[in-house]
Amino acid sequence: MCGICGCSQPGKINKLQPVSGRVHQHDHDHDHGHHHHDAERLIKVEQDLLSKNNAYAGQNRTYFQQHNIFTLNLVSSPGAGKTTLLVETIKVLKDRFPIAVIEGDQQTEHDADRIRATGVPALQINTGRACHLDAHGIGHAIQELGVQANSLLAIENVGNLVCPSSFDLGEAHKVVVLSVTEGDDKPLKYPDMFHAADLMIINKTDLLPYVDFDVERCINYARQVNPDIQIIQLSSTKGDNFSAWTDWLAGHVKLEA
Amino acid sequence: MARSYEVIGFKSTALHGTGIAMHELSLLENVREILENHALSQNFNKVTQVTLEIGKLSSVEPDALRFGFDVVMKDSLAENAELIISDIAGLGVCRQCGLQFELETSHDPCPHCASPFVKIIQGAEMKIKDLIVI
Ligand SMILES: Nc1nc2c(ncn2[C@@H]2O[C@H](COP(=O)(O)OP(=O)(O)O)[C@@H](O)[C@H]2O)c(=O)[nH]1
Ligand SMILES: [Mg+2]
Ligand SMILES: [Zn+2]
Ligand SMILES: [Zn+2]
Ligand SMILES: [Zn+2]
Numbered sequence: 382m383c384g385i386c387g388c389s390q391p392g393k394i395n396k397l398q399p400v401s402g403r404v405h406q407h408d409h410d411h412d413h414g415h416h417h418h419d420a421e422r423l424i425k426v427e428q429d430l431l432s433k434n435n436a437y438a439g440q441n442r443t444y445f446q447q448h449n450i451f452t453l454n455l456v457s458s459p460g461a462g463k464t465t466l467l468v469e470t471i472k473v474l475k476d477r478f479p480i481a482v483i484e485g486d487q488q489t490e491h492d493a494d495r496i497r498a499t500g501v502p503a504l505q506i507n508t509g510r511a512c513h514l515d516a517h518g519i520g521h522a523i524q525e526l527g528v529q530a531n532s533l534l535a536i537e538n539v540g541n542l543v544c545p546s547s548f549d550l551g552e553a554h555k556v557v558v559l560s561v562t563e564g565d566d567k568p569l570k571y572p573d574m575f576h577a578a579d580l581m582i583i584n585k586t587d588l589l590p591y592v593d594f595d596v597e598r599c600i601n602y603a604r605q606v607n608p609d610i611q612i613i614q615l616s617s618t619k620g621d622n623f624s625a626w627t628d629w630l631a632g633h634v635k636l637e638a
Numbered sequence: 639m640a641r642s643y644e645v646i647g648f649k650s651t652a653l654h655g656t657g658i659a660m661h662e663l664s665l666l667e668n669v670r671e672i673l674e675n676h677a678l679s680q681n682f683n684k685v686t687q688v689t690l691e692i693g694k695l696s697s698v699e700p701d702a703l704r705f706g707f708d709v710v711m712k713d714s715l716a717e718n719a720e721l722i723i724s725d726i727a728g729l730g731v732c733r734q735c736g737l738q739f740e741l742e743t744s745h746d747p748c749p750h751c752a753s754p755f756v757k758i759i760q761g762a763e764m765k766i767k768d769l770i771v772i
Pocket of ligand 1: 457458459460461462463464465466486540584585586587588615616617618619
């Protein structure tokens with residue numbers, strides 16, 4: 382049985398067990414007859430659609446804190462370079478602390494294989510046609526993957542700049558990856574995502590000479606929707622300014638004695 | 639594969655080309671699940687009306703919800719239920735001057751001091767408000 386949520390299949394995302402609750406009992410004295418079973422009545426629910434996800438996210442976050450796992454949720458459009466960024470990051474940092482990866486993006490079939498080739502554990506979540514990862518699936522993935530304490534866990538979300546912004550996975554930070562081939566106005570087109578992210582990586586800067594992408598303008602747009610956002614420009618394939626990112630990461634992964 | 643995802647995948651196949659957003663379908667799956675849980679705890683077996691409150695800053699398309707509702711609720715206790723969607727306005731507080739004001743988007747600057755540092759205090763919600771049940 383799933384120790385995180387109590388669902389029956391280990392490693393499978395499953396429906397929540399129905400909560401056993403109060404059932405209408407008839408052991409009390411009542412004079413209203415039984416017609417109320419046919420009568421319409423109003424039931425107050427007042428429940429957020431994300432409440433279930435948020436509860437799982439809270440459990441994940443507690444788990445990460447207890448085990449000192451620094452978790453990032455990487456979001457972007459398809460092809461912005463999330464997997465490439467992760468592969469290059471692992472090459473630089475894997476000897477300094479343990480790293481594990483949860484792959485939710487199925488844009489490329491072999492993302493998890495690309496990660497495993499670097500020697501760190503990776504789990505591909507089968508999201509099917511779903512457009513975002515949810516915290517329940519992440520809870521199961523953590524168990525299946527056996528993420529080590531005092532480590533970095535990177536979650537590559539589904540390539541989509543819209544709804545992953547609403548789904549907390551329990552991460553410390555959302556990191557939005559924007560490549561210079563996508564246009565400098567992406568932060569204005571997808572403000573909710575850039576609002577939800579704590580760090581924006583402008584990737585593929587090696588291609589700047591060939592595309593019409595105004596870095597300054599992009600940064601202004603991003604700050605307009607999120608004045609607190611941190612920004613790192615780099616090239617994952619050429620390595621330009623890559624250490625700004627790996628230093629940022631190394632500064633956040635606190636190794637306990 | 640995950641059950642809920644299978645259901646969504648199946649439905650989206652059935653709806654292929656109709657333009658229903660996957661995201662709204664998955665939210666509607668949550669609605670259905672919450673209804674099923676309430677049916678057990680509150681002892682009802684049919685839902686005739688569902689009222690949702692959707693925040694203006696929630697990045698959910700009410701039209702897409704309306705469009706997908708009947709399909710997702712088919713063969714459930716809310717089959718043929720009426721869907722009512724009411725808006726929740728966006729509200730923010732300026733982190734610089736403290737003014738509370740209505741937000742049209744998640745990133746409107748303060749109308750008083752023009753500061754872009756605004757905390758959202760309302761409007762990101764998507765809630766099931768109430769149900770009419772039998
Ligand atoms: N020129 C250039 N190409 C890159 C860079 N980073 C990634 N790419 C390429 O962009 C494509 C998509 O990358 P991938 O990592 O699969 O993107 P994902 O879908 O976000 O995971 C691949 O062909 C990468 O080689 C970069 O910094 N510069
Ligand atoms: Mg990828
Ligand atoms: Zn579970
Ligand atoms: Zn979604
Ligand atoms: Zn102000």
